[in-house]
Amino acid sequence: MTRHLMRLAQAARRFGLRHALRTAVAVVATQLLVTALHLPQGYWAVVTAVIVMQANLGGSMRAAWTRLAGTAVGAVFGTAAAYLGGQSLPASGLAVFATLAACSAIPRLRESSRVAGITAIIIILGGHPDVPAVVLGFDRFLEISVGIVTALVVSLTILPARASRALSHGLAKLFEDVASLFAVVVEGRIREDYPERHVFALKDRILRTLARCRELRLEADAESRDQGESALRAMLLFRGERLFEHVLGMDHVAEEWRGKGLHRHLPQEMADLETAGAALLTALAAHLRGTSPLPEVAALDAAVAKAREKLGDMRRDRAPAAYDLSEVMHFFSFMHGMLACAADARETVARIRSMEAL
Structure with a gap:
């Protein structure tokens, strides 16, 4: 019995079954949570949960920080650009330029620059005339935060790996x-x-x-x-x-x-x-x-x-x-x-x- 259990454990490590199971749990939990909270674009939370969920807790925490910081910076500059220029091309260029410049200037934010730029573009291009840019930016940050928190909770509680x-x-x-x-x-x-x-x-x-x-x-x-x-x-x-x-x-x-x-x-x-x-x-x-x-x-x-x-x-x-x-x-x-x-x-x-x- 012990030999069979060891073989199963080796197979699980080889094929990444533990990570796959934890990621699946995080996805299901995030979907349930965004449905209960009635988030307008809850799929961003689910995508975030998949991205943040890493093979170990430390990796998940690093990915969580990168995505949260990038989303916050991108949301701020994307909201400001959308408020000033709407969905125009100059607004898109200004948002990306300001976002990447800010991330490059602050060493701790350099890893977050890609996520920040994507967030800024999504806020501008995904906006609606009847939805204020501030609301859109806050919704995006809230959805990302839900995905991050769910992924970290799962990393801590479901077959945790250090x-x-x-x-x-x-x-x-x-x-x-x-x-x-x-x-x-x-x-x-x-x-x-x-x-x-x-x-x-x-x-x-x-x-x-x-x-x-x-x-x-x-x-x-x-x-x-x-x-x-x-x-x-x-x-x-x-x-x-x-x-x-x-x-x-x-x-x-x-x-x-x-x-x-x-x-x-x-x-x-x-x-x-x-x-x-x-x-x-x-x-x-x-x-x-x-x-x-x-x-x-x-x-x-x-x-x-x-x-x-x-x-x-x-x-x-x-x-x-x-x-x-x-x-x-x-x-x-x-x-x-x-x-x-x-x-x-x-x-x-x-x-x-x-x-x-x-």
Whole structure:
């Protein structure tokens, strides 16, 4: 029974059934409400409910703010233009110009500019000679508000989904994929066989995960104003981006670096550092999912110490002197990337520990 329920839950997530159900409930509830309130053009409320209803509460709140602010600005300028010029072409142009200029001038309204412009045009072109422009603008704002409120109530009460939880899983996926990319690049260098297709697939997946995490962070901040949680989310996203940048630098070196080289002087140290670093990032991902405690860094510290000791021995033995400048530069750039990844992974764990202790 448990296995069947898990499969049903996975299918629901895959096909977006929860979001579809919540949106359908919002549409029906909005239709009932506009009918009870006898709104003249209640279909705008229904359309708004569909637009505002997002996959999580934070997304719905951001969409609600964008649409409400845009409707208010568009209603004000559209009403003023309709009052001054009626349904004429100059009135339409003036309304759109003033609306978009106002939204562009105020940073918090820039996302609302499209909705604001549409609202202004609807008020002008959809007006009636026997209906004052002020009444038309107020009706439009009221209809949009009904749709927004209904969508937010449904988001809060019907199978609610939180952006903060989705972000935790997204960050966990980010750290897992960075760990995989780190391991693939290092193993490819040790074996002197660059896995181009595998690396490309991982980089593409990480870029898409990063883009989604950036959106989810904004939505999670809209859900909660807790400064501590917001700082933790920002730190994790920043560290994930930094780790990815370090591995990208290593990958660039590995892609150009071919044949025998200085890495053959410390294959075990590189392998140990790769294993410890990838293991720490994977364990960190499990912690973000809530399935394991925060990992310890002792194994990574030991691997870093061994690698640094070996590098010191190589310098004292003047091993780099037997290779050309290009090989030396590639080798030390690659090792710098590995050590930078280890340092950032360790720092991430330390920051989480200190912030979770507050």
